[in-house]
């Protein structure tokens with residue numbers, strides 16, 4: 001049976017590298033009969049933990065986290081970490097650390113897709129460490145981390161077909 005997947009994106013560039021990889025991943029997942037929903041944190045007004053936010057925007061994310069089996073975090077590398085917009089979504093996941101909160105979470109698996117300008121994978125280390133911590137604290141299973149260096153301008157990812165192919169493949173195998 002197909003899985004339910006929520007893809008949470010963190011780039012304000014609609015046609016940017018991370019959103020292209022998110023779409024590639026989704027195409028592979030859908031081709032295999034999985035259900036996919038996107039949540040664009042850059043279009044939402046989220047307040048992190050306890051901050052002022054749009055209730056409807058948080059409730060939409062909460063409902064997807066109650067619906068999905070898999071959460072895919074997709075973010076550009078900003079200052080070696082997640083973008084501020086996706087971080088606000090993640091900080092709100094602190095509620096899932098309590099026993100009552102855990103009952104509100106149907107997600108059991110997670111994955112990470114990250115894009116950055118740097119040519120080396122080491123620059124992604126802080127973000128990957130944070131991701132691993134999130135996965136561990138929420139008791140999730142890591143499915144994959146797709147780290148994509150050498151991407152800066154919109155469309156750069158098109159020059160790296162291997163990355164697109166890998167994202168599609170990971171979608172098909174999820």
Ligand SMILES: Cc1cc2nc3c(=O)[nH]c(=O)nc-3n(C[C@H](O)[C@H](O)[C@H](O)COP(=O)(O)O)c2cc1C
Nearest residue numbers: 011016017018076077078079080116117118151152
């Ligand atoms: C505020 C900001 C901070 C950034 N910090 C880093 C960084 O620390 N390391 C890096 O390799 N790239 C950094 N970049 C470059 C982006 O990660 C890169 O352009 C990425 O491909 C953007 O993803 P997008 O195309 O999905 O928007 C930064 C870009 C911005 C705007």
